[in-house]
Amino acid sequence: MPIKLPIYMDNNATTPLDPRVLEAMMPYLTTEFGNAASRSHPFGWKAEEAVDRAREQIAALIGGNEKEIVFTSGATESINLALKGAGEFYKEKGNHIITVRTEHKATLDTAKRLERQGFDVTYLPTDKFGRISAQQLREAITDKTILVSVMLANNEIGTLQPIAELGEVTREKGVLFHVDAVQGVGKVPFDVEKMKVDLASLSAHKIYGPKGIGALWVRRKPRVRIAPIIDGGGHERGMRSGTLNVPGIVGFGQAAELAQQLMPEEGKRTYQLRKKLQDYLFGHLDHLELNGHPTERLPGNLNASFAYVEGEALMMAIKNVAVSSGSACTSASLEPSYVLRACGVSEDLAHTSIRFGIGRFNTDDEVDYVGKYVVEQVKRLREMSPLYEMANEGIDLSKIEWAAH
Amino acid sequence: MAYGDKVLDHYENPRNVGTLDKNDPNVGTGLVGAPACGDVMRLQVKISDDGKIEDAKFKTFGCGSAIASSSLVTEWVKGKSVDEAMTIKNTQIAKELALPPVKIHCSVLAEDAIKAAIADWKKKKGLSAQPQTPAEEKRIDG
Numbered sequence: 001m002p003i004k005l006p007i008y009m010d011n012n013a014t015t016p017l018d019p020r021v022l023e024a025m026m027p028y029l030t031t032e033f034g035n036a037a038s039r040s041h042p043f044g045w046k047a048e049e050a051v052d053r054a055r056e057q058i059a060a061l062i063g064g065n066e067k068e069i070v071f072t073s074g075a076t077e078s079i080n081l082a083l084k085g086a087g088e089f090y091k092e093k094g095n096h097i098i099t100v101r102t103e104h105k106a107t108l109d110t111a112k113r114l115e116r117q118g119f120d121v122t123y124l125p126t127d128k129f130g131r132i133s134a135q136q137l138r139e140a141i142t143d144k145t146i147l148v149s150v151m152l153a154n155n156e157i158g159t160l161q162p163i164a165e166l167g168e169v170t171r172e173k174g175v176l177f178h179v180d181a182v183q184g185v186g187k188v189p190f191d192v193e194k195m196k197v198d199l200a201s202l203s204a205h206k207i208y209g210p211k212g213i214g215a216l217w218v219r220r221k222p223r224v225r226i227a228p229i230i231d232g233g234g235h236e237r238g239m240r241s242g243t244l245n246v247p248g249i250v251g252f253g254q255a256a257e258l259a260q261q262l263m264p265e266e267g268k269r270t271y272q273l274r275k276k277l278q279d280y281l282f283g284h285l286d287h288l289e290l291n292g293h294p295t296e297r298l299p300g301n302l303n304a305s306f307a308y309v310e311g312e313a314l315m316m317a318i319k320n321v322a323v324s325s326g327s328a329c330t331s332a333s334l335e336p337s338y339v340l341r342a343c344g345v346s347e348d349l350a351h352t353s354i355r356f357g358i359g360r361f362n363t364d365d366e367v368d369y370v371g372k373y374v375v376e377q378v379k380r381l382r383e384m385s386p387l388y389e390m391a392n393e394g395i396d397l398s399k400i401e402w403a404a405h
Numbered sequence: 406m407a408y409g410d411k412v413l414d415h416y417e418n419p420r421n422v423g424t425l426d427k428n429d430p431n432v433g434t435g436l437v438g439a440p441a442c443g444d445v446m447r448l449q450v451k452i453s454d455d456g457k458i459e460d461a462k463f464k465t466f467g468c469g470s471a472i473a474s475s476s477l478v479t480e481w482v483k484g485k486s487v488d489e490a491m492t493i494k495n496t497q498i499a500k501e502l503a504l505p506p507v508k509i510h511c512s513v514l515a516e517d518a519i520k521a522a523i524a525d526w527k528k529k530k531g532l533s534a535q536p537q538t539p540a541e542e543k544r545i546d547g
Contacts, residue, residue, distance in 0.1 A: 310443055312468040316408070316416060327443060327468070336443065347441035384422050384472065386447035386464040387440060402439030 005320045007366050011206075011359030012155050012183060012301060013324060017251070018208035018360070024254035025210065028247035036244045037235060047246045054253025058215060061256040062181070062200060063191035070216045070236045071249055075182045076106040078201035078216040079149075081240065082178045083110045085226030086147050086199065087119060090176070094144035098122045098137065101342040102130050102159075103151055107180055111149075120144070128344050129293035130159035138169050147176045152184030156326060156339040156355060157292030158301025160188060167196030176224060182206055182214075186259030187267060187298050192217060198224045204248065208360060209255030213248030216240075266360055271299035273358045273367045278302050280371035285378055287391070291326075291340055291353055300358035305340075305349040308388035309381040314354060317377040321370050326353035348397075408469055409503040415473035420480050423462040425449040433526025437517045444471045444511065448478065448518035452526050456487045463518075470508040474498050474515035487523055 008016065028050060036051045038044025055066035072078045087097065099111050101123045111121045122140050124132050137148065148170050153160050163179055170177035178199040181190055185200075186207040192200055200217040204210055218224050218239065232241030282288055287307035303326075306314060311327030326337030327350070336350035345353070354374075358367070382388040387397060408416070425432045431451055438445040444467030451460040461479040465472045477498060482490045498504075498512035 308466060310467050310471070313416075313472060316469045347443075351440070351443040384419065384464055385466045386436065386445055387466045389424065389464060397440060402441070402445070403437060 003365055003369050007321045009356050010322045010324055011357035014205050015208045015359050016361060017210060021209055021251045021254045025247045025251040028250045036246055050250050051244055054249045057253035057257040061260045063193045064217050068217050068220050070218055070239045071244055072214045072216055072240055073212060074214040075201045075203035078214045079106040079180055080110050081216050081229050082199045082201060084229050086176055087114050088227035089225045090146040094146040096120045096142055096144040097147045098140050099149045100124045100132055102126050102154055102339045104155055107149055126342055130154055130157050130343050134165040134169050137166055141173050141175055145175050149178040151180040152190055153298045155183050157303045158298035159293045160296045164195045171196040204252035204255055207255045207259045210248050210251040213245050213252045267299050270358050273362060274300050274302050277367050277371050284375045289349060302356040305353045306378050307352055308385045309352055309378055311352050311354055313381055317381055318373055324355045327351045411502050412470055412473040415476040416469045419472060419476040421462050425451055425462050430529050433522040435518045435521025437521050438514050444514060446475045446514050446518045448522045450522045458482045458485050458490055470504055470511040473502055474511045478515045478519055490519055493519055
């Protein structure tokens with residue numbers, strides 16, 4: 001089958017809507033338009049039934065109970081609600097929160113706001129692969145600690161955190177444990193009971209569902225309390241007011257059910273495709289560095305630094321493939337990826353990083369195409385790179401006094 | 406980031422990529438930028454005895470705008486006298502390539518590269534070490 005260009009290989013940013021998800025949503029975008037909070041007529045009842053079914057589908061994916069799902073506008077809101085909501089509710093008990101330097105900005109920026117409101121936040125450093133240990137967490141917990149927030153999988157480098165081990169520590173210490181499960185759920189096993197999680201943030205659009213819908217799972221036994229950050233009609237047991245996004249919720253539910261069914265096969269397949277791409281690139285290019293953990297990572301995530309080739313230039317060169325870069329030139333801030341920097345990757349190499357996100361709809365042929373294409377373009381750009389020429393002449397680039405600008 | 410046609414043209418068909426012999430007394434080499442900042446330009450000019458730029462080559466590590474800026478200046482300096490080349494301003498480069506504000510520093514770097522290459526040639530020739538005027542600071546980043 002001919003390859004259709006451009007190829008989408010940025011599935012850590014978002015995923016395409018699965019046609020089966022769209023099919024499930026269609027009635028709720030058309031005829032079944034009722035408000036799930038309307039208790040007085042069949043339009044409302046049908047919407048409520050559909051929402052309740054989605055709660056079951058999502059709860060089943062994470063091993064929770066359907067009554068513990070709070071729908072939100074997306075994972076950024078879920079994370080805000082978890083941190084601000086638990087912070088507000090438990091602030092009499094303590095004012096210390098622990099998180100990690102490589103977390104998503106939704107967590108880090110929320111934590112920074114809480115710091116301005118009087119909370120103390122510890123940002124745990126990671127090892128060079130982006131992981132923290134249970135021992136590190138244990139040592140950071142004080143008698144003032146109320147909440148620990150750690151991601152299941154990193155969005156840039158795909159590194160998996162040892163959630164089950166961290167959950168043992170937080171449970172033993174009586175501290176709440178929030179997991180930003182956005183990137184990992186549906187890709188790697190995640191069970192809120194087995195892993196002793198108290199709060200979990202989820203997003204539909206990373207698992208082939210629609211954008212604009214997410215959830216916060218909030219443990220009921222033992223009960224976890226959070227103060228709402230949005231007030232209004234008292235929806236979602238008062239934790240999140242606002243008319244429910246019924247079509248989005250139905251799509252989220254369908255996406256969760258599909259993810260649960262497909263995960264064993266899809267996990268293997270995306271892993272094999274990623275491994276194939278990784279082996280091809282490392283077999284055909286020198287001066288290539290893997291970012292993130294060699295084994296403890298999302299099956300479809302490959303993040304690598306192509307030394308001496310700037311990331312944005314490389315993305316322009318491989319314009320038939322949609323990927324992303326940790327290069328400064330792709331961000332508004334002109335700072336290279338803070339995640340890579342937290343892992344100890346030098347600024348030079350952070351500027352040359354590319355993230356490939358292989359997903360459900362990528363094919364073997366696409367991976368072959370991308371591998372050859374990337375190798376060809378990296379070689380072309382290296383021929384244009386003064387740094388590559390100097391490195392090959394044996395000049396130690398770190399010894400040169402560069403005029404910083 | 407969406408690029409203008411001229412940036413894309415220079416990026417996809419860069420002019421004068423290559424290396425001149427840096428030990429040739431008639432060749433001036435300018436190396437500006439830093440890997441940690443995400444861009445390094447090396448511009449080389451070959452200058453005839455009557456002060457004309459006969460040839461220019463570049464190699465650049467950097468984004469599309471940085472590559473396009475260096476490609477453009479190699480075209481511009483060729484055939485110019487040293488004094489004429491010294492008058493090229495980053496604002497002209499930015500205007501020609503329609504660089505967005507966030508990419509202005511690429512044009513600043515290209516102007517610096519010309520000045521550095523000519524300064525290197527002058528040094529080799531033992532010409533008056535005119536104080537090198539760095540490109541005007543019209544960039545928004547650090």
